[in-house]
Amino acid sequence: xxxxxxxxxxxxxxxNSDFFNDYRLKIFQRRQSSGIDDLLExxxxxxxxxxxxxxxxxxxxxxxxxxxxxxDAYLNExxxxxxxxxxxEWPRYIVLEPLDKTFMDDLTRLNMLYPLASKKPNARYxxxxxxxxxxxxxxxxxxTHNIRFHYPDxxxxxxxxxxxxxxxxxxxxxxxxxxxxPMGAFDLDRLxxxxxxxxxxxxxETLAKAADKAAxxxxxxxxxxxxxxxxxxxxxxxxxAILEFLSMSNYYFWxxxxxxxxxxxxxxxxxxxxxxxxxxxxxxxxxxNIPSFVNSFENLPMPTEDFVRNYGRRMHxxxxxxxxxxxxxxxKNIDFVVDTLKSYGLPFLANVVGECTDKxxxxxxxxxxxxxxxxxxxxxxxxxxxxxxxxxxxxxALTQAxxxxxxxxxxxxxx
Numbered sequence: 001x002x003x004x005x006x007x008x009x010x011x012x013x014x015x016n017s018d019f020f021n022d023y024r025l026k027i028f029q030r031r032q033s034s035g036i037d038d039l040l041e042x043x044x045x046x047x048x049x050x051x052x053x054x055x056x057x058x059x060x061x062x063x064x065x066x067x068x069x070x071x072d073a074y075l076n077e078x079x080x081x082x083x084x085x086x087x088x089e090w091p092r093y094i095v096l097e098p099l100d101k102t103f104m105d106d107l108t109r110l111n112m113l114y115p116l117a118s119k120k121p122n123a124r125y126x127x128x129x130x131x132x133x134x135x136x137x138x139x140x141x142x143x144t145h146n147i148r149f150h151y152p153d154x155x156x157x158x159x160x161x162x163x164x165x166x167x168x169x170x171x172x173x174x175x176x177x178x179x180x181x182p183m184g185a186f187d188l189d190r191l192x193x194x195x196x197x198x199x200x201x202x203x204x205e206t207l208a209k210a211a212d213k214a215a216x217x218x219x220x221x222x223x224x225x226x227x228x229x230x231x232x233x234x235x236x237x238x239x240x241a242i243l244e245f246l247s248m249s250n251y252y253f254w255x256x257x258x259x260x261x262x263x264x265x266x267x268x269x270x271x272x273x274x275x276x277x278x279x280x281x282x283x284x285x286x287x288x289n290i291p292s293f294v295n296s297f298e299n300l301p302m303p304t305e306d307f308v309r310n311y312g313r314r315m316h317x318x319x320x321x322x323x324x325x326x327x328x329x330x331x332k333n334i335d336f337v338v339d340t341l342k343s344y345g346l347p348f349l350a351n352v353v354g355e356c357t358d359k360x361x362x363x364x365x366x367x368x369x370x371x372x373x374x375x376x377x378x379x380x381x382x383x384x385x386x387x388x389x390x391x392x393x394x395x396x397a398l399t400q401a402x403x404x405x406x407x408x409x410x411x412x413x414x415x
């Protein structure tokens with residue numbers, strides 16, 4: 001599959017400005033003429049940082065909630081680095097854990113600006129890593145496009161100064177980074193991540209018990225790869241954030257829809273060269289339609305912007321696809337997975353939304369956010385060959401549930 005992005009017409013009912021429509025095509029043209037589209041391949045890793053001492057508990061959570069399993073672990077000057085894998089063709093999951101509880105870098109300082117994020121100052125989704133055919137050339141080209149990269153002496157986090165990676169500075173629009181690594185870079189012996197370390201016996205036993213629990217009722221076989229990642233941003237920065245990501249990637253703008261009930265829009269970007277998002281997950285941005293200072297006149301719901309004001313611009317959730325099918329007659333796989341996880345004490349927001357009878361449709365649900373990563377886990381089952389990305393009704397229900405939980409659990413500090 002190779003989508004002709006220059007002639008593709010985005011779907012959806014969210015209107016974009018002439019500025020956006022003009023520069024979207026200019027960015028595509030520049031990517032092609034500069035060679036970026038020829039250099040970049042799929043997303044090959046997602047990177048998350050947790051607090052010192054939280055990595056084992058977070059991986060245990062991931063063993064139950066996701067298909068990821070520990071592949072290897074390393075120690076560098078500032079961090080323990082855990083590499084997790086599901087299927088080899090799907091992106092890895094990299095968990096960073098600072099060695100020192102007092103560790104501070106630009107991610108820490110960013111979290112400290114927001115009242116709820118500051119409670120876990122080192123816990124944050126970092127960003128995606130793309131494969132590239134030429135690491136140096138990719139960086140050289142993107143720097144001419146005013147994309148700012150880290151240099152080794154500019155960050156306290158030694159993972160970002162590894163010579164086999166290039167990471168951008170955190171975006172002022174999204175708080176996320178984009179990373180690049182050479183083709184075949186997950187030959188771990190060549191990555192020079194640091195000293196390989198072995199987990200202690202009790203740590204291995206903890207993860208083994210979590211794996212056994214996931215296998216006991218078969219939920220592990222139903223949880224597939226990452227479907228998409230969704231970042232929440234401010235209303236006035238929606239178009240700029242999308243264009244910035246398009247500038248740094250080989251993705252295209254698939255389309256955007258108004259979620260009027262929740263005063264927000266959902267904006268989807270996808271890889272043009274894959275027919276399965278699990279090979280290179282979709283990148284989603286959500287933003288208020290009416291910013292908070294004007295919404296004070298309208299008094300519409302605004303769970304998206306409330307989240308940003310409480311936690312900052314950041315990744316809100318990571319969605320995993322559930323294998324389509326019936327566990328039992330009349331029970332879809334997603335319902336079985338969620339009921340099983342609930343029986344283990346894992347909390348979810350509201351109930352599974354959407355219906356799957358005899359027609360193509362979509363069922364989805366949000367977990368509560370992880371206390372370790374501050375990320376919500378979403379499950380999505382596309383039933384009977386449903387080929388759309390989402391439904392507006394489902395997104396409205398999920399957004400409402402997440403907003404209600406945040407308000408109930410923490411209160412809106414701006415109320």
